[in-house]
């Protein structure tokens with residue numbers, strides 16, 4: 001197993017390998033859907049280049065091998081992006097949080113991946129790398145189709161960079177458990193910049209998980225909120241727009257309707273809290 | 278295959294197994310440490326919980342490739358120090374006193390999750406104890422007695 005990133009790149013360039021970080025997705029899939037274990041495994045959990053949480057020129061930089069337990073204990077995350085700490089605390093239980101990583105959540109690209117809406121809502125950029133060098137992909141362009149990403153097979157996810165835009169607020173909500181996720185789960189992250197009572201909000205982002213084949217942003221809903229303030233009238237309109245805009249994956253109509261309703265309700269609640277009424 | 282070396286309950290172990298072999302299987306089948314149980318095999322039940330470098334993990338989700346050079350503690354190791362004075366670990370004593378184990382399937386994993394919680398400085402607050410054992414399912418006890426036993430050890434009131 002490689003102890004430095006350069007060694008890992010060399011292994012990947014020589015032959016296909018399956019990366020493993022915390023194994024909390026991969027090990028379950030190996031006993032289940034994948035079947036036989038992959039021939040070549042690449043342990044990325046102990047690569048020092050994928051560790052650590054830091055502040056660099058106005059950005060929060062989080063290594064791909066950072067675990068949910070690391071996120072929950074990080075004073076930097078708590079100060080600069082508490083929504084991420086909240087999200088980490090909702091994932092699995094301690095055993096999963098001790099092993100599961102942010103890089104694994106991104107590469108796994110489940111539409112129900114809880115960290116992904118936060119990355120979309122904060123305009124995060126995902127840094128990937130291979131022997132050929134590093135690449136930067138905006139989170140909004142990373143999740144290309146159901147469980148597909150922009151990651152090449154000889155590449156690793158190295159870290160995410162989250163710009164800490166002045167005045168930005170970010171909220172996270174998750175409804176439904178993972179076990180019940182087939183029928184009830186909705187994950188949402190909303191962010192905006194507040195310019196005071198006379199001006200409206202700007203840079204509004206409404207991102208959701210578990211309502212489409214990939215994590216998505218709700219563009220029409222964002223447009224309703226952009227330049228506005230969370231007054232009762234605006235909030236109602238935003239929630240209605242969201243319900244109309246979503247096309248949840250399930251073909252069972254009642255489930256799709258249920259998810260739209262839940263999503264609209266969560267948004268309504270977040271915006272009402274923001275409006276202080 | 279290559280030799281994987283690690284420490285189990287303070288003693289060195291060396292096994293020659295495929296890197297994808299689960300830590301759970303190696304503990305039970307290669308090392309005869311059958312205290313660690315398998316429930317779901319998918320990270321949902323916590324019956325297979327052990328400590329890896331002091332952190333509680335589900336051993337059914339840990340491939341051996343990631344165990345090389347690390348420190349593993351199982352339920353058998355809990356009593357090791359205590360056994361020298363002819364006793365059980367205070368947590369094990371408390372589980373007995375409080376009736377926190379019935380069929381016992383969840384108990385080894387529950388003890389390891391509780392041990393990690395207490396070693397990490399966890400206190401007697403019932404809500405935080407419940408969060409610490411949320412990954413450990415128990416079909417028998419309804420959790421109240423388990424939480425009570427852990428809280429008793431946390432405040433030093435255990436038997």
Ligand SMILES: Cc1cc2nc3c(=O)[nH]c(=O)nc-3n(C[C@H](O)[C@H](O)[C@H](O)COP(=O)(O)OP(=O)(O)OC[C@H]3O[C@@H](n4cnc5c(N)ncnc54)[C@H](O)[C@@H]3O)c2cc1C
Nearest residue numbers: 021022023024025026092100101104105107113114157320
């Ligand atoms: C009981 C249980 C509960 C769970 N609950 C939740 C939940 O509430 N919310 C949620 O979102 N998820 C949940 N999960 C899923 C999982 O824990 C997370 O998605 C976790 O973040 C995966 O990270 P990992 O490090 O364990 O990934 P791994 O299993 O190690 O890897 C997952 C995938 O990512 C690839 N990969 C990993 N790291 C890299 C890298 N650096 N570069 C490139 N590819 C990489 C692997 O090849 C693999 O395809 C749960 C899982 C279990 C078993």
Ligand code: FES
Nearest residue numbers: 316317318323337
């Ligand atoms: S057997 Fe490992 S969590 Fe259930």
Ligand code: FES
Nearest residue numbers: 379383415416417
């Ligand atoms: S005592 Fe039977 S499952 Fe917990």
